[in-house]
Amino acid sequence: MRIESLRIKNYKIFKEIFIGNIPNMAIFLGANGSGKSTLFDVFGFLHDALIDNVRAAITKRGGFKEVVSRGEKGPIDFEIKFRPNPVEPIVTYNLIIGPDQKGIPVVKREILKYRRGQKGKPWHFLDFSEGAGVAIINENEYGLPDAEPKREDQKLDSPDILAIKGLGQFQKFPQIAAFRRLIEGWHVSDFHIQAARASQDAGYSEHLSPTGENLPLVAQFMYEHYQDQFQEVLNKMSNRVPGVKDVKATETADGRIVLQFQDGSFKDPFVARYVSDGTIKMFAYLLLLHDPKPHPLLCIEEPENQLHPELLRELAEEFRIYSERGGQVFISTHSPDFVNGVEISELFWLTKKNGFSIIQRASENELVKRLVEEGDLPGALWKQGFFEGAGPR
């Protein structure tokens, strides 16, 4: 999947922004409080709204009053244009959220529409407001000559449930179901080293969870089912973290799984609890990035923390490879070393103006573009102050 554009209205610091032509990997810079975390929270919000409902997603963020842009009544309005894969037509998802008469946040409008080619009329696969609407029942005829949409009235259990959730569980709406699965697969990282160090009850996990607490289980899964990928992770670990020869997930007598890091200099391994923060984090990232089934979208904040600056360019390249394998990658960073591994077409920066955030692209700055063409590294230019507005001063 690739998100091609994103429009946000009235969501916290984003009173009105549009990002078009979004690359497979997009890197966001900006001073503290410029909206980087909020941008990623947009994806977290949509994910939460789908998994639970709109009201729960709003409540988790302090209620509608906190979530709507200061001074605005709303509604909150998201529009995402994306391509499920390179050969499929562009799909637009529009979600508008506002309070009902009692002030409870509900879905004011939700539309999923497909457009094939520039001329074709878009088909609204679903169009809902406040729990009722219509959905197409002849999805598979879309794109056939002379086909016309056939619609059916549908009702949801509640006006704060997304129609992509309510209808996405039915066989007769395969495209809606596919879109629902895409959002379910979004990974908005909230990685905590302490959580990833802990042992886990024996079990089964294919993908690293957002906090990383299932790291031992994912390591075990990769070791058992994807030996080549796991070996590559180990090779990279021993290259990057001096002394680390092997990592094993082992079961303790009381049925828990712990990670053990083997140091080449000692006979007994160290359990995860006693290895360095950077070691745990590098191992977690490598497992995430070598996941045989990439997430359709991966959002990571400040990957540089706890890692040695010399490892960051390589890490940027690995994120790019991941993004080319089918997932899209959004990263925020404060690290010039990381940015040195990034193309200028992948760079964006956020600036706060009059209390609200605006987003600019590095490639639209002629001077920066020319200097990079002449061989300067983007991170170095940023450090020298060439990215106007992309720093605290």
Ligand SMILES: Nc1ncnc2c1ncn2[C@@H]1O[C@H](COP(=O)(O)OP(=O)(O)O)[C@@H](O)[C@H]1O
């Ligand atoms: N409802 C809102 N309306 C306008 N601004 C908001 C709202 N809620 C939070 N903010 C602002 O958004 C900023 C949070 O930005 P954040 O995404 O955490 O920045 P970063 O991750 O770049 O440091 C804060 O400066 C806060 O003042």
Ligand SMILES: [Mg+2]
């Ligand atoms: Mg932040």
